Amino acid sequence: MKSILARSLSLVTASLVPQRDDQHAIGSDGLTPSLPDIPVVRVLVISLIAISIPFLTKNLSVKVLEHEWLYRAVWAVAFLVNCITVSIPGRFDTQLKDGKVEIPWRTLFEPSEWVFAIWGAIYLGELALTSYAAVIGQPSAALKDSSIYWLAGNLFQSLWCLSFRPAFKKILFFPAFFLASGSISLLLTFHSLHQHYHHLLDAKASFVKEILPILLSCVPLALHATWLAGATLLNVNGWASVSQQPKPVQVGISFASAFIAAIVGITLSVVSRNPFFAWTSAWALTALGERSAKTQNKSFSDDVQQGLSTTELALARIAKIVGIAVSIISATKIVRPDVASHWKF
Numbered sequence: 586m587k588s589i590l591a592r593s594l595s596l597v598t599a600s601l602v603p604q605r606d607d608q609h610a611i612g613s614d615g616l617t618p619s620l621p622d623i624p625v626v627r628v629l630v631i632s633l634i635a636i637s638i639p640f641l642t643k644n645l646s647v648k649v650l651e652h653e654w655l656y657r658a659v660w661a662v663a664f665l666v667n668c669i670t671v672s673i674p675g676r677f678d679t680q681l682k683d684g685k686v687e688i689p690w691r692t693l694f695e696p697s698e699w700v701f702a703i704w705g706a707i708y709l710g711e712l713a714l715t716s717y718a719a720v721i722g723q724p725s726a727a728l729k730d731s732s733i734y735w736l737a738g739n740l741f742q743s744l745w746c747l748s749f750r751p752a753f754k755k756i757l758f759f760p761a762f763f764l765a766s767g768s769i770s771l772l773l774t775f776h777s778l779h780q781h782y783h784h785l786l787d788a789k790a791s792f793v794k795e796i797l798p799i800l801l802s803c804v805p806l807a808l809h810a811t812w813l814a815g816a817t818l819l820n821v822n823g824w825a826s827v828s829q830q831p832k833p834v835q836v837g838i839s840f841a842s843a844f845i846a847a848i849v850g851i852t853l854s855v856v857s858r859n860p861f862f863a864w865t866s867a868w869a870l871t872a873l874g875e876r877s878a879k880t881q882n883k884s885f886s887d888d889v890q891q892g893l894s895t896t897e898l899a900l901a902r903i904a905k906i907v908g909i910a911v912s913i914i915s916a917t918k919i920v921r922p923d924v925a926s927h928w929k930f
Contacts (some may be wrong), residue, residue, distance in 0.1 A: 612662075639737075645676055664715040692822040693882060693885055724798070727781035728778075734774040741764075742764070773811035779857060807865065808865050825838050850864075867899075876897075
């Protein structure tokens, strides 16, 4: 049985990882070590856990309504699981060389290292959000409805932590799937809270006790969801490099990734009226543009890297401007609803 599954996975991987001559291999510079065999059992176990997450959240969606304490526990346990799995060493992004993170492949779509400081803001914000949800727990209806999506987002990111490792290098699309799933789940968490925010506004609820907590909770969620979407693109570009896709394909994926990152952040900001989606995309694109401008990847021409840098920095500026515009409009709607009452946005 195991041999059959191994052959099946090998066939799937072979279609995604074409064989190439050494002279065309992106890893011929020594940065890309030989690919390990696929850990079939671990892939199956992680896949089964991933498949079970929708069923788990569906069952919990009923339970949290029946037990008043359960949604508080879900918020706390989900965040705890995330913190535990992210602290397990061995991921690609925890491997250091001369005090710096050393990813064992090179792509055009790489950010400067300072960009990862955003994790501090994300985890501090979500620690505050989790503490508030578990201890204060108000408004309970909003936190109950969003708790299942919060659980799913943290579990999917935990599965990424377990699969973004050397043993899975042949199938980098595998951890990329979990990043995308985590991003979508956190967007659903945000959407659920945001819907209750509008209901509370219409009901003229207490701004300090009920409306403000939801507004503040949406900040780390917007940062986290957008960042996971961007990290998905990083993993996709990593797959293109490791699988030795033709250089024109890798260039196309890099440029497409820059536009996708900008479009996702800008669209989410405009639709949700929350500027932090666009600002997170701008943060990431600025780091990408700065790194591309250094033209450190010898596998591609300086012109290609400079062109990509110009594109990324231009998209970053657009995202910043959109974020500022959205923040002004949203603040006006909150502070001066009489002035903004006739606005369609």
